[in-house]
Every structure is written in C-alpha cells, then in structure tokens.
Amino acid sequence: MAVELDSDLVIIDDSFIEADFKLLKNEIDKAEYKGTTLVFTGSDIYKCKDMGNYENIFFADKTIGNEDVIKHLNLVIQHGLTEVETKSKLNFFDNAEFPIEMYRQATKLLVNCGFNPKHKGFLYLRDACLMTLMDIRAGSLSKDIYPAIADRYNVSNESVERAIRHAVAKVWQTNKLEPLYQFGMKYSLNDRPTNSVIISCFTDILRELND
Template identity: 25%
Template structure:
C-alpha cells in the first residue's frame, strides 16, 4: 500500500513538480497538493499518512495548521520544509516536534527517501542531531549557501556517529565527504576553511567563546578544520550525555 502524502506549499511550480514525480510511484501517493489557505485548513482532517508543509506559508498558516492538528488530536507524520532557517526559526521548528525538517530546495528523490524513512521507521533522534547542528552553524554565522556549510554539517554528523574519525580528518573524513558530493578532498578542505574564516568574522562572539574558549583563542586565531568539526561533534555528545 502506498504512503499517502498531503503537500501544503504556496509554490505552485514546486507542487506540480512533486505531483509529477510521484505520479508513477507505487510507494508514495500524493493524495492532495494544496496552495490555497482555506482548502489547507479544511483538509487536515482527511485521510493521509504524512503531511509535508512549508514553514514560511503566509499568515503563519503553518503554525495555525499544526496547532489545530494538535488541538484536534490528529496524529500524522509531519515533515516541515523551509527555504530559509535562522536560529529563532530553528527554535520554532523544534517546538512543533516534527518527524523531520527538510531544507529547500530539495530533490524529489530526497523527499521520497525522507517520507519512507519516517513512515517505516521513527528517525527522531537522528533528525534532532541534524537540527542541533544546523542551529550551531547558524549561531556561528556560516551562510547556508556556502559549500563549506554542507561539508561541515555532514562532517559533524559523520563524526558524531563514528568517533574513530576524530583522528582521521584528512584520511577518512575529507574523502568520504568528497565522494558524497562528487568532488575532491582538497576542494572539501578549502571550502571548510573558507566557511570557518567567515564564521570567525561574523559569528556570535559569546557563543564562539563558549564553544572554543578552551581549545583556541577567539581573539587571535581561528581553529583548524579538524578542531572546528571535532569541537562541535564533542559538544553534541556532551549535550546528549546530560539530556
């Protein structure tokens, strides 16, 4: 039986692309794709398994819909999407306790993978780590459009899941990231270094001092790529230990 999905997004072109992609799918059925506010509010009680909803709908519609679902006791898997993410928005997303947060733009194949993941197996803990990493990087002032942002984000998650990589940045981490993004290890290294340089000039100083104060001098020197990623992965491990 196909997973029934309801999509709420004001981007009509995006809706059309998603509907077209899944039109021949036997595993996912887009039962409703909505761009209209009134229709969205009236459709939340219908039959579907997964709700994919854009956080940035006009008039705080996303918040209204999720609050109404909670009020009515409607229990569905929820994927929140957004083109833009700030620290305040990350707090807002976390407050809704979605099953997954998916940053736009995303590919339809990635959406399909996430839908299957949350439907067949709860993946809250892994997604919580992704949200925490995203929050950290935004507090550190790294723009999400930089290639280095994606490399650092994925590198922290890899290191969090496999601590043996902490001593193998060059030999293991860079090559794995390079394979994932179809690039070279040297380009990965340069992009990460560039992202850290930007972070050191525009990030939250108090937050940087809190994270790196014991390992580097925030006033004088930037951390190396390895120090940066290892420190953030360690911080996540430490937070989990006391949750």
C-alpha cells in the same frame, strides 16, 4: 542520493533550513513529483518561502506532531489525497542517516555560532561533526570523513575541505566570536582554528548535549 516522495502528502518539520530546501528543490525540479504535496512546518521555514513558487508546496507556522495530523486532514480532503506520510526529515543520502535530534542540534549550533547555511561549507561541516559524533567513517579527515562527504554531494575531497575552511573564515571575518567563546573556544581573530580543530570542538559540544 535517495529521496522518497512516493506519498500524496509529505509533512516535513522545522529541522529543514534554507540550504536543505535547495537540495529538495533540485530533486523536485529534476524528478516526477508532480502529484506530491509538500507541507513545511516550523519556525525556521519562513527562510524558504522566497526560494520557489510551486503550487504543491505549502508552509505552516507551527510544527506538526503526529497528534496534529488529524487536524490537517482537511488539506488531504481538499486535494483529494488518499495517503498521509509524516517525516521528521527526508533522507537525502543512501548512507549515514542521522538521528533527527542530533541533526537539529548540529544545525542550530552552527547557526548560533554565525555559520551561514547558504554556504556549502555549512552542510559539509555539519555532516563532518555528525559523522564524527556517531563514529560513522570515523578516522582521518582526509582519508575517511572528506571522502564520505564528497561521495554524498558528488564533489571532490578538496572541495569539501576548501568549503569548510571558507565557512570558518567567513565567521572569523565577521568579528563576532562571542557565541564561540560561550562554548569555550579560545581563539582570537588572528588565530583561526583549522578544520580539524573546529570539527573536534563542535563534536565535543554535541556530545555534551547528548550525554
């Protein structure tokens, strides 16, 4: 797992959601990032506010673009910081960095379809879709995709498969499948799709969004 927090100030946009913040929080807890000020921006960040109380973590209501950084230099001056680094997302992993727009689209797609970002299966499903979309480790789920995801999160292949299946099952248990129907998925409550089918369906949707 690779996280670069060498700068005095890191501004992270709203592609982060609660589950991702947990990963970052774990990294902050176990590493020496005492001198780094983190600023989370964007509409989704309010979900993260109750996940920890750190004096060097701040939240902003709006996304900060490159042109907005100058407006926030007062923060730098106030804290005596000398270096500003803006990132649209942090790369947690040594391999398979996803384009930020695809990352955001996949996140919003799963959330809109009822998947809970608190579940590990949410992260694994999103990665599986993006890997398939970008032809990273493309091939068999059990021989290629699951092992790649398991490598990232330091879990077993079986844990990845089980967590995705659990996330799909939770959506079906809610009995609110309308968003899925809007994307052309024709499954009833008694006809839950397999991991392979759900990954294929979401990958096709993401591919259409990027054509």
